[in-house]
Amino acid sequence: MINKLVAKIKKTNAPIVVGLDPMMKFIPGHIQSKAFAEYGETLEGAAEAIWQYNKGIVDAICDLIPAVKPQIAMYEQFGIPGMAAFQKTVDYCREKDLVVIGDIKRGDIGSTSEAYAVGHLGKVQVGSRFYYGFDEDFATVNPYMGSDSVKPFIRVCKEEKKGIFVLVKTSNPSSGEFQDRLIDGRPLYEIVGEYVDAWGKECMGEDYSYVGAVVGATYPEQGKLLRELMPKTFILVPGYGAQGGTGADLIHFFNKDGLGAVINSSRGIIAAYQQEQYAQYGEENYGEASRAAVLDMREDIARALQTYSC
């Protein structure tokens, strides 16, 4: 699946993943009204609104981008109907041939981590049969519990030719509280980065490993260092746009071949119509506003990378 991600990035010329993180306040009024008219102001109504909203965005941008990253928390908060909307979104994006990165940040020990891996990337056994649960292409994984939590995911990745992105240095302001603590003079995120590099060597794709890393756009210096520390690791970079990262911050997350990183933007794309810059599209045409925002993001990154390779 890492090979497919790389191929699609080359084809679209867009190292971009769009975060499908629907919040009710992003969903245009006409979509909410229609869903509530059908299902009432219920969890089912919210789930229907989310699904229709997502579908509109995916239809408008799926030819431009290689991948999407639905954030499961935004669905899970609506209980079972929300989880069903997550699954519908994953299935639809896969039908559209998009690479789907499930932003699930799971992690537990042994058989429990295996259950998460099986549920999100692999097949679960029921009697004599096997079923895919949520069936994403990649999942994000939290490393706090160590190898015991990551290795079951790697086993499933090998079987299914899928991948993971392990949290290394996250984009949020308080990520330093634990991740930046110095251990023998080196921050914890570097130690985690070395583990990611080592885990990745166990399952290489053509040029990059099936084991990737999450490093926030808001920490460009750390990104540069981690890029060098994990040369075969694909880096998923959140924090562009709404969280403050810019194109220029991103260049050192890439290798000299212009690959090795995929930049996430969530509300900057999916709620573009609410920004002044794209307000002319209007709420009704939120999908077109998202499309314009993807094109602008693609150009911003391309410009930054051009400067880099000069």
Added chain:
Amino acid sequence: MINKLVAKIKKTNAPIVVGLDPMMKFIPGHIQSKAFAEYGETLEGAAEAIWQYNKGIVDAICDLIPAVKPQIAMYEQFGIPGMAAFQKTVDYCREKDLVVIGDIKRGDIGSTSEAYAVGHLGKVQVGSRFYYGFDEDFATVNPYMGSDSVKPFIRVCKEEKKGIFVLVKTSNPSSGEFQDRLIDGRPLYEIVGEYVDAWGKECMGEDYSYVGAVVGATYPEQGKLLRELMPKTFILVPGYGAQGGTGADLIHFFNKDGLGAVINSSRGIIAAYQQEQYAQYGEENYGEASRAAVLDMREDIARALQTYSC
């Protein structure tokens, strides 16, 4: 909710939480056959088998214990039907007046962590209405991303009078890879423990805080140190029984009042009938085997605590 947990521990004289972590290999043949006859060997069939199995255990032991801890991964692997079985289990245990600790190990940043908190402990807004999603009493939380990931849970806990248990030192063999790393001569788990203590001061119950910690029974020395470092923190202790922890290992997780810790056992209780010690009950009477295992565990802990207070 921490007050309710403490009161129930006193009443049952059992600082025990039973991990409802159903694996198909634990579920008696007659339950599986019945579920598959009705739903086929499908995800729905697996979910029905899990639910019936759980119900049998809960009915057999609910008067003996204060709390249960369903491990969501074991349900999530069966997709939407599995999540529905999780919800049914949570609802049923709450009906039986058990405190429900959702072992979900979630954690993300800002609005995303808030979505998890709302989905598992609080109410989500849909239009002008509010709904509970999964509605556990406590949730386990992963701290790797720092305060940004924990504080949204604390906000919801304050509103709902519910609680969390933050991973500090986990029971698995590789937990030391990152958690034991020395920072200025002190292991990371101590630093995390200090944060837990500080977060906890923001929301105190009568004697203990709404912010608890997870510390594995397999690390008794660390448990002793963390007990002293976090005097008002309730400690959730996994790793008893199947993972190797014994009653004698546990005493230092408790305060001198005999409170402050709740010990989890999962397969040791729910799959007791598969152990030689309880084999005489037979598969049909798996609930009674679980009941006997709870009584033995209660005695093991009471004996250890008695020695401790002498």
